[in-house]
Amino acid sequence: MAKEKDKKTKSFVLRIDSETMGIIEKWAADEFRSVNGQILYLLEQGLRKSGRKN
Numbered sequence: 001m002a003k004e005k006d007k008k009t010k011s012f013v014l015r016i017d018s019e020t021m022g023i024i025e026k027w028a029a030d031e032f033r034s035v036n037g038q039i040l041y042l043l044e045q046g047l048r049k050s051g052r053k054n
Helices: 002-008 018-030 035-049
Strands: none
Touching: 018 035
16 A cells, blocks of 8 residues: 555755745644644645645
8 A cells, every 4th residue: 555655746946045944834734743744734725725636
């Protein structure tokens, strides 16, 4: 199963200012997520809200 997920996941470098990163780190910790998980969650929410993803 992990191999299937790896095929669907792409990696990339994200440049982010330190203040924003600190806010995301705190928010992720508050919701018991990793920073990566929090960023993915926020992207999913934004895509759904904009109607670009169901």
